[in-house]
Amino acid sequence: MDFVKMGEQAKEAARMLNRLGSEEKNRGLAAAAEALLAHKMQILEANQKDVAHAREAGMKESLVDRLQLNEKRIAAMADGLLQVAALEDPVGEVISMKKRPNGLCIGKKRVPLGVVGIIYESRPNVTADAFGLCFKTGNAVILKGGSDAICSNKAIVQVIQDALRGEEIPAECIQLVTDTDRSAALKMMRMDRYIDVLIPRGGAGLIRAVVENASIPVIETGTGNCHIYVDETADYEMALNIISNAKTQRTGVCNACESLVVHSAIADDFLKKLAAHLAEKKVEMRGDARAMAADASIVAASEDDWGTEYLDLILSVKVVDSIGEAIDHINRYNTGHSEAIITKDYANAQRFLDEIDAAAVYVNASTRFTDGNEFGFGAEIGISTQKLHARGPMGLEALTSTKYIIYGNGQVREM
Amino acid sequence: MDFVKMGEQAKEAARMLNRLGSEEKNRGLAAAAEALLAHKMQILEANQKDVAHAREAGMKESLVDRLQLNEKRIAAMADGLLQVAALEDPVGEVISMKKRPNGLCIGKKRVPLGVVGIIYESRPNVTADAFGLCFKTGNAVILKGGSDAICSNKAIVQVIQDALRGEEIPAECIQLVTDTDRSAALKMMRMDRYIDVLIPRGGAGLIRAVVENASIPVIETGTGNCHIYVDETADYEMALNIISNAKTQRTGVCNACESLVVHSAIADDFLKKLAAHLAEKKVEMRGDARAMAADASIVAASEDDWGTEYLDLILSVKVVDSIGEAIDHINRYNTGHSEAIITKDYANAQRFLDEIDAAAVYVNASTRFTDGNEFGFGAEIGISTQKLHARGPMGLEALTSTKYIIYGNGQVREM
Numbered sequence: 001m002d003f004v005k006m007g008e009q010a011k012e013a014a015r016m017l018n019r020l021g022s023e024e025k026n027r028g029l030a031a032a033a034e035a036l037l038a039h040k041m042q043i044l045e046a047n048q049k050d051v052a053h054a055r056e057a058g059m060k061e062s063l064v065d066r067l068q069l070n071e072k073r074i075a076a077m078a079d080g081l082l083q084v085a086a087l088e089d090p091v092g093e094v095i096s097m098k099k100r101p102n103g104l105c106i107g108k109k110r111v112p113l114g115v116v117g118i119i120y121e122s123r124p125n126v127t128a129d130a131f132g133l134c135f136k137t138g139n140a141v142i143l144k145g146g147s148d149a150i151c152s153n154k155a156i157v158q159v160i161q162d163a164l165r166g167e168e169i170p171a172e173c174i175q176l177v178t179d180t181d182r183s184a185a186l187k188m189m190r191m192d193r194y195i196d197v198l199i200p201r202g203g204a205g206l207i208r209a210v211v212e213n214a215s216i217p218v219i220e221t222g223t224g225n226c227h228i229y230v231d232e233t234a235d236y237e238m239a240l241n242i243i244s245n246a247k248t249q250r251t252g253v254c255n256a257c258e259s260l261v262v263h264s265a266i267a268d269d270f271l272k273k274l275a276a277h278l279a280e281k282k283v284e285m286r287g288d289a290r291a292m293a294a295d296a297s298i299v300a301a302s303e304d305d306w307g308t309e310y311l312d313l314i315l316s317v318k319v320v321d322s323i324g325e326a327i328d329h330i331n332r333y334n335t336g337h338s339e340a341i342i343t344k345d346y347a348n349a350q351r352f353l354d355e356i357d358a359a360a361v362y363v364n365a366s367t368r369f370t371d372g373n374e375f376g377f378g379a380e381i382g383i384s385t386q387k388l389h390a391r392g393p394m395g396l397e398a399l400t401s402t403k404y405i406i407y408g409n410g411q412v413r414e415m
Numbered sequence: 416m417d418f419v420k421m422g423e424q425a426k427e428a429a430r431m432l433n434r435l436g437s438e439e440k441n442r443g444l445a446a447a448a449e450a451l452l453a454h455k456m457q458i459l460e461a462n463q464k465d466v467a468h469a470r471e472a473g474m475k476e477s478l479v480d481r482l483q484l485n486e487k488r489i490a491a492m493a494d495g496l497l498q499v500a501a502l503e504d505p506v507g508e509v510i511s512m513k514k515r516p517n518g519l520c521i522g523k524k525r526v527p528l529g530v531v532g533i534i535y536e537s538r539p540n541v542t543a544d545a546f547g548l549c550f551k552t553g554n555a556v557i558l559k560g561g562s563d564a565i566c567s568n569k570a571i572v573q574v575i576q577d578a579l580r581g582e583e584i585p586a587e588c589i590q591l592v593t594d595t596d597r598s599a600a601l602k603m604m605r606m607d608r609y610i611d612v613l614i615p616r617g618g619a620g621l622i623r624a625v626v627e628n629a630s631i632p633v634i635e636t637g638t639g640n641c642h643i644y645v646d647e648t649a650d651y652e653m654a655l656n657i658i659s660n661a662k663t664q665r666t667g668v669c670n671a672c673e674s675l676v677v678h679s680a681i682a683d684d685f686l687k688k689l690a691a692h693l694a695e696k697k698v699e700m701r702g703d704a705r706a707m708a709a710d711a712s713i714v715a716a717s718e719d720d721w722g723t724e725y726l727d728l729i730l731s732v733k734v735v736d737s738i739g740e741a742i743d744h745i746n747r748y749n750t751g752h753s754e755a756i757i758t759k760d761y762a763n764a765q766r767f768l769d770e771i772d773a774a775a776v777y778v779n780a781s782t783r784f785t786d787g788n789e790f791g792f793g794a795e796i797g798i799s800t801q802k803l804h805a806r807g808p809m810g811l812e813a814l815t816s817t818k819y820i821i822y823g824n825g826q827v828r829e830m
Contacts, residue, residue, distance in 0.1 A: 015746065019770065098791065104780055106790055113802050114772070192626060196802050211607060212630050217803040238825040245827035331430065353820045355434065357529070365519055365823025374828070375521055375819070376513065387528050387611050387816035388632040389804040401802035404790070405768045408780025410653040412660035413789070 001179045003187050006142065007194025010115040013172035014140040018112055020169070022089035025136055028169045029085040032135075033078040035163035036128065036156070040074045046155035047124065054148055067122045067148055077128040077156075080379075084132040087378045090397045091138045094405070105407040110400045112138030114196040117188060119144045119210060121202035124152035130201075131160055131174045133381050137399040140173050142195060144188055147180035154178060189214040196401075197389075201382055219390060219398075221382035224254035224337030225309045226367040229326045229352065231343035232263035236270060238364060239342040240277050243315075246340070246366040248281045252311045254383060255338050255370040259306065259316040261326045267319045268294045278315070287317035294319075306333045323348050327355050334358055336385045338367040359385060359392035416594045418602050421557060422609025425530040428587035429555040433527055435584070437504040440551055443584045444500040447550075448493040450578035451543065451571070455489045461570035462539065469563055482537045482563055492543040492571075495794075499547040502793045505812045506553045509820070520822040525815045527553030529611040532603060534559045534625060536617035539567035545616075546575060546589045548796050552814040555588045557610060559603055562595035569593060604629040611816075612804075616797055634805060634813075636797035639669035639752030640724045641782040644741045644767065645685060646758035647678035653779060654685070654757040655692050658730075661755070661781040663696045667726045669798060670753050670785040674721065674731040676741045682734045683709045693730070702732035709734075721748045738763050742770045749773055751800045753782040774800060774807035 017025075036043070047069040054064050090110050097107035116139045118130045127143055134141035145153040153176055161171035177184055189198065192215040199219050200210040210218055228246060230239050246257035262270060271294035275285060279297060286301035287294075298317060305316040306329075320326045330339055340362035341352040349363045360370040370393060372380025377395025384390045390398035432440075451458070462484040469479050505525050512522035531554045533545045542558055549556035560568040568591055576586035592599055604613065607630040614634050615625040625633055643661060645654050661672035677685060686709035690700060694712060701716035702709075713732060720731040721744075735741045738756075745754055755777035756767040764778045775785045785808060787795025792810025799805045805813035 215627050242827055249828055360819040362821045365826040366828050368828040391816055392819045401806055404775040404807045406777045411780040412657055413781050413783040
């Protein structure tokens with residue numbers, strides 16, 4: 001592939017896209033949505049090739065399911081584009097404008113990032129979703145999906161490109177890296193002249209590879225080793241309900257609870273009740289010595305357990321003697337995602353909110369709420385676990401930058 | 416050096432620092448300022464060693480001057496810390512708080528980044544300046560200065576660390592990488608487990624090396640190939656005044672004008688006047704064929720000139736036939752720093768502000784205003800030429816992140 005050409009085309013497309021108003025962008029999204037539905041057979045045929053290859057290669061059926069498209073999933077992709085079209089366009093907003101003593105009016109205006117790169121794994125619906133969010137915010141996007149989904153991704157991108165052309169919008173607003181080898185991914189990660197930000201979406205290995213190798217600014221989305229701390233003043237019923245929800249409502253997600261921290265004053269009593277409660281849901285509990293003493297069903301945790309994101313029906317349990325110890329434990333082992341305290345104590349609630357270092361810190365609620373839709377953003381490109389640019393669920397605004405616009409009337413600098 | 420230990424100490428210091436209120440941080444800054452003055456002889460002695468080494472090694476006197484400290488410069492460093500103490504503390508502000516339909520109150524709170532890494536070149540005053548800005552915003556800082564200034568930097572850091580200890584604040588809020596070889600810089604750039612953001616301050620080579628090698632998120636500060644476009648409706652007097660200011664008021668700075676773009680309808684007449692005007696200031700003008708035709712003093716520009724940041728009394732001149740052509744030229748060759756249009760035309764002013772891709776876009780003012788103090792931020796850690804996290808002059812807010820704080824009363828997620 002000619003990465004330089006791809007980069008230049010993306011930059012040029014981004015410049016054109018920057019000139020479009022929200023109405024024109026929404027027309028492009030609607031046309032793409034319509035085209036996905038109109039060409040669903042073409043997409044499904046391509047997807048069947050991917051699925052056949054995957055099965056030949058012995059892919060697990062649970063992963064084949066993620067790869068597989070059907071009419072309903074294509075309809076959901078189209079619907080996703082229409083939902084993004086309905087969201088408010090953040091681009092163009094002047095966030096602030098101040099007059100300086102010398103008369104200069106200095107405003108800060110929201111603008112597209114330019115060219116966004118996204119590297120992701122098997123699910124082909126990400127192709128349409130990522131395009132929709134980037135396009136709405138005036139960004140050209142360069143996508144690199146997994147090799148498993150290459151035929152599906154090519155078909156989806158082709159259909160969207162044709163739809164854009166039909167609206168006289170540059171087709172290069174969406175481009176796909178079709179080389180599927182590792183060296184292509186590495187080349188993409190070094191395109192800092194052309195790509196303004198790189199967002200990896202996938203497992204820890206993918207994200208690590210991007211962080212290690214990219215010369216482009218990266219937004220790390222990520223793993224969640226999320227904790228719930230049950231304070232000595234916690235309402236038991238609320239705690240049981242929240243822990244059960246955060247651990248079992250969905251286990252394979254980054255905002256699920258993986259570790260419990262319990263105050264020693266209530267550990268015996270509370271953990272017995274919790275063990276009975278979670279046994280019904282077949283959750284394995286792995287605890288330290290004091291947790292094990294509380295209930296016979298709790299097995300021994302190793303040091304590795306404290307740092308593990310299980311994504312499974314397993315929960316580690318640590319008993320502490322104070323909120324300070326709880327905070328230290330959590331700040332040591334968490335991944336900066338979502339952490340919660342269950343308490344009736346005002347000071348402890350405030351201290352937990354202040355001192356826990358994570359994207360989302362909760363009092364008396366489930367960690368499962370860390371999500372763009374739940375936060376009211378309408379859509380989400382990922383959940384950032386880094387501190388630069390965006391932290392937590394990233395909606396449309398996370399795909400924008402700002403520029404200063406300055407209105408003068410002849411001002412020059414004196415010193 | 417033990418980089419892991421340094422990283423762990425920095426993280427621990429950052430956690431302690433996060434608990435301090437503005438008053439305590441301001442006391443730390445005042446103590447550091449006082450200590451710099453009280454121990455000026457110790458710092459000057461160390462600095463004399465650096466200066467002696469530099470002269471032995473044949474350093475140019477203009478560079479020796481940047482390296483050299485004196486009582487006045489130390490007083491300015493101390494004063495800088497007091498000025499930062501007087502600024503409003505951005506940390507802790509809750510930027511927004513909204514109630515969701517399920518009753519969750521979701522707030523966005525400004526917090527420190529954590530640990531900031533700064534890699535810079537010779538001037539030892541950066542050591543105190545960078546510490547001041549990072550400390551005020553609750554960040555621990557790991558500094559790596561140039562090998563030329565190592566004795567001075569060690570002395571300054573020692574004095575500040577002692578002052579912090581005196582206030583019972585962890586001395587590791589400021590740490591210096593004392594290994595001066597390139598492999599130490601590379602190791603620092605890979606400390607993504609410990610450092611949250613890396614800011615290079617220096618020449619293009621340093622910045623490029625950091626972008627290429629860092630696994631930590633980088634804020635690129637930078638070079639400025641700044642343009643002024645003189646539209647056909649420009650007021651000549653205003654244009655001459657602004658160009659003269661932006662080109663000659665200081666030449667070695669990133670917001671100085673390096674390139675002029677002129678509409679063909681006024682090129683002959685205007686460039687003659689400008690050439691006469693700039694001849695007095697000994698500015699060499701390098702133009703395209705039409706610019707050369709306007710005045711005999713204008714010499715031929717090569718293709719390289721369009722992309723060059725001269726930092727000298729040289730100005731490239733391009734003649735264009737439309738504002739569209741001007742915008743295309745500027746967007747092709749600029750470095751995303753500061754660009755200006757001189758015009759009386761409303762539509763052209765708005766179009767220039769909309770379509771130019773740069774951190775700061777001016778109408779009828781000098782590019783020299785792109786500066787933290789001129790923008791009213793009170794201080795500046797650098798001028799970002801990238802689009803992620805911060806763009807343009809970076810004040811205290813650029814050294815902060817946010818976290819979501821969520822107040823619930825037992826909410827769990829239903830789907």
